Amino acid sequence: MRFALTALLCKALSIAGKLLGGGTDLPGKIALKMYPRVMKKLKFDGKVLAITGSNGKTTTANIVAHVLRENGYSVVNNELGSNMTSGIASTLLCACTLGGRIKADYVVLEVDECYSRFIFKDLRIDYYLILNLLRDQVVRNGHPDLVSTKIVEAIAAQPEMTLILNAQEPISQNLAGDNYAVYFAMDRTERSTDNCVSGTHDAKICPRCFHEMKYEFFHYNHLGNFACTHCDYQSFHPDFLATDVDFENRTITINGEQISVTYNTTFNMFNTVAAAALALTAGVSMEEFKKGVATFGGAKGRLDTFDFEGRKVTLMMTKQNAASLDQSISFVLEQAGDKSVVLFINNVLYLDYKDISWLYDVAFERLHGKVKNILCTGNRALDAAVCIKACDFDSRTLHYENDLSKIKEAFRNTEGDIYILAASAFGHEGKIIEELKK
Amino acid sequence: MRNIKILHIYSKALDLYGDYKNLTVLSQRIRETGNQVEIITAELFENLEFSGFDMVYIGHGKVKNLAAVAAHFVPYADKVKEQIENGQVWFVTGNASELFGQSFTTPDGGEIKGIGLFDYKGVETNKVFVSDMIGRPVFDKEETVYGFANRTAYLEGENKYPLFEVIDGFSNGKTPDGKEGTLYKNFFATWSMGPVLSRNPALMREILKRLLKEDYKECDYTLEQQALELVLAEFKKG
Ligand SMILES: [Zn+2]
Secondary structure (H helix, E strand, O other), rough: OOOHHHHHHHHHHHHHHHHOOOOOOHHHHHHHHHHHHHHHHHOOOOOOEEEOOOOOOHHHHHHHHHHHHOOOOEEEOOOOOOOOHHHHHHHHHOOOOOOOOOOOOOOEEEOOOOOOHHHHHHHHOOEEEEEEOOOOOHHHHHHHHHHHHHHHHHOOOOOEEEEEEOOOOOHHHHOOOOOEEEEEEEEEOOOEEEOOOOOOOOOOOOOOOOOEEEEEEEEEEEOOOOOEEOOOOEEOOOOOOEEEEEEEOEEEEEEEEEEOOOOOHHHHHHHHHHHHHHHHHHOOOOHHHHHHOOOOOOOOOOOEEEOOOEEEEEEEEOOOOOHHHHHHHHHHHOOOOOEEEEOOHHHHHHHHOOOHHHHHHHOHHHHHOOOOOOOOOOOOHHHHHHHHHHHOOOOEEEEEEEEEEEEHHHHEEEEEEEEEEOOOOEEEEEEEHHHOOO | OEEEEEEEEEOOOOOOOOOOHHHHHHHHHHHHOEEEEEEEEOOOOOOOOOOOEEEEEEOOOOOOHHHHHHHHHHHHHHHHHHHHHHHEEEEEEHHHHHHHHHHEEEEOOOOOEEEOOOOOOEEEEEEEEEEEEEEOOOOOOOEEEEEEEEEEEEEEEHHHHHHHHEEOOOOOOOOOOOOEEEEEEOEEEEEOOOOOHHHHHHHHHHHHHHHHHHHHHOOOHHHHHHHHHHHHHHHHHO
């Protein structure tokens, strides 16, 4: 009775929320207040898949959900950004019967790294994909060790769960414990590097013995084939291996099967291997995976283009963390033509801390000689400029303007196509666009 | 002209949040004054030799790594203390301060010895504590600095040699006592993580003066000072 009432209220609030344009978290939050262990009552007819990691979890969860739906499976999944306990409660309570049954063939949950331990206490999870652990938004999560401790707690709550782990990421590869695990990896690509080109490298030393870690190559950040110089810890033999990554023709071969995809970034190619490892382990056939991934619509809402006085402007949303901004820089470097980068850097959102230390971890040095100008804007524009200056950019290249009402003039003083990298702007980037259109 | 030699110890084990850029900007400023600079790194399990260096730097790191570092560093306690007592410049950020106290606790409840230069003890909380800080450096109380901490530990015990008088924000301890960091002879330490030297011209100048002595020259800090003033203005607005 208590369950039925809670679920009913959650469903009603969710419908009301959709009509009023409210958040997806609130109904779940209220439901959990009314009945804290409500998720313990849920029963699943199908398989439950959870996906976490510092980078790529939204895209990967979307690929998996898309593949399943394309093949006629019924799927319940959580929407973008509602990956904490209350968002997951909202998703599941809206999808279940009043008796607590979820009839879908698959439940696909994108789960926040730090919240999985709360969620896994009450929910049965069958498959858990951990993409990677990188230093994330400093204020929210702290460093990867803290996060991995929390994930270990989550895994301990589900001894029957199968893990899908990254054999090219030393921190998360190490997390299996007594659980059954399968591993995925991607062979060297034409974009792989011998040295780490990202500003952040979170596993310079071995997580087991603290001696230096050596890498055969890097995909991005510290992701690549690794081996400890002292103990026997190294990249495990992968159960799912991607080879022949062809960015131009948008194909990737996984365990010998060539697969067509709809994107051409290193990150999404890697996400595809992870998605395949999860889907295939959870009972999807290779044929089904190939069919589904071929029509994937991509990670929506992160990229927007418009015209400013005859120049092409691309707006890219990034997170307030170095890995995310490094990825955006990689994207900019892959584009042809003269270009300038606009950095929209603000206080740590919601909390208003004036910290920008994460920006110092970004490898801006990669832009040397590749961009005409770097324009810093946002309320931390000058601090960002100090950071860029520290990367040896001179005053001809480096511009800054913290007054958004003067942003049009500042844009005119740059050359080429413009790439705005807006870090966790949460709609504030709209002010720039508004000014440009005046 | 001087050739300043800086030893960066545990650069691979203690490397969080852009702290190493402190050395990048310090090197840029040393060159700007017409002097030369050389940075040598020494890692865990390597032999440490402090003599012959003008400065030693240690950054903020992961908690597990700090414990591994302590086991390697503490046997050098006497040599480290001797260098610091003799006026070698040290710059230490974040949780690396814990190495210099009596001891510090670990996430699993263990206790690890420090080198015992100071009386304080590090206490691990397993919880992320985040705070801004503005304060006045003890060497020049006309100046104001900005710092940012993101830590899971704090220092317990009286802060006898603070680096900053805190106006607003975090201290060394669990509860604010108006004192942050350490300045003892030429040993500087602060919980401010990230590029604290880049963002605070006053602290940069002081370290440069102590390193370069009669070869010290003033640099152009216009942009850095403007950026800092904007941060401070936001605190005044509240
Ligand atoms: Zn090892």
